[in-house]
Amino acid sequence: MTVLINNLVADTPEHEYARKLSAKYEGWNAESILRDVIEHEFAGTIAMTSSFGADAAALLHLVAKIDRTTPVIFLDTDRHFFQTLQYRDELVEQLGLTNLVNLRPALEDVRALDPKNTLFQSDPDACCNFRKTRPLAAVTKDYAAWISGRKRHQASTRANLSVVEYDGRGFKINPLANWTAQDVTDYIRANGLPEHPLVEQGYPSIGCFTCTKPVEAGQDARSGRWAGQDKTECGIHLSVYEDGEGI
Template sequence: MLDGNLDTRAGRLNDRYRHHAATGVLRRAVSDPDLGRVALVSSFGAESVVLLHMVSVAAPGLPVLFIDTEMLFPETLEYQREVAAKLGLTDIRIIRATADEIARHDPDGTLHQFDQDACCNLRKTVPLEQALSGFDAWITGRKRFQNGQRAALEFFEPEEPSRLRVNPLAHWRPEDVQEYMVENNLPRHPLVAKGYPSIGCAPCTSPVKPGEDPRAGRWRGSDKSECGIHFIGGRMVRGKVSA
């Protein structure tokens, strides 16, 4: 049984690891009793290989949850297989919506055209929530620089009602990510070279022009900026969240 409520545990962990580097936060997170059972959730996107490599060094048997929405780019699926093999990750779990749920809510695969939130909920949020039901905490690749909603991101966050999120790269800058990839000779997602610095589902991801925000190609033309898996208290977070 984990001691203390979520806010207390998150505060305790942030105090404990406030001055640690990302690798130290991750290495300790997989064994700290204040976190309990931990999994990494990875999109195998443009920058995912950084955390995946850290996990391969610190805990190669850690469960890695990969959400296959069945609308991903073929390049992402191939990259997932390549990275998993190269890094020797031994517990990759492919997460999908059930065939019954797809047949019921999106039989012709067009839900994203008229209700993007509902599509993300069906293909990402609900399957991930079910997969995470056996864990006390999950590791994410979110970073403060990515957009305004993440500007105050801490290493450890409470996620009601019963989990914590771990953000080892919260304080990293874009150049830190690139330097880590170069120093460790890590494979790049093939779509990055084609102008996709942030990669999601194929129908809802477009190339980014020079000078645009790296996430400008996600759900272009809408006010949507998160898929819904990063939420607090069961609600998708789009703005400042009050304490």
């Protein structure tokens, strides 16, 4: 955790180690980075998150090549498109992933907070909170490091994304940091991976069906998410889940 001492920011040894690892991985390709963090640096205490959205297949394929038992965390909000759930199952089977973890909202929360499944209309932040943030927060302490699909090209705020970060709770590994959108497309096609079926129907960013619309050609990829509302992010505190599509 970054500590304030007399208004000066002091780095912890973990921040220093993240910088050291980022320097080490400078010039490494994504597969080499993943192999080192999965088999060496964070062996046995690393997981990845996946929204099983439009970009997901590339990172899942890379991880499966190294260790199919790597935990893959999926936030099953109970509001996903059925195509996403089918795509998840198809990819898991094709890649031989053996440790898919479906995190679902607590039943008591569903009953107490959203008994009519309409909270996404009246208070989407509260809906995301109990369907995504709380279930994910419950498992963050179980792992020292998280693999993320975030990329520098996705937003100005990610332009300086490091390959390894420390956020005060855990290390975040971004092996695709310097990948472009075309790199992802090329990788998926070169490796014969299936594409999410909604991509060709105009959904470049895919979340819950209640909060996702198709976009016109040339529009921002995320403009179909919570369209017509101020909301642009799900608000998950563990930003590793924000793989460019969010959920």
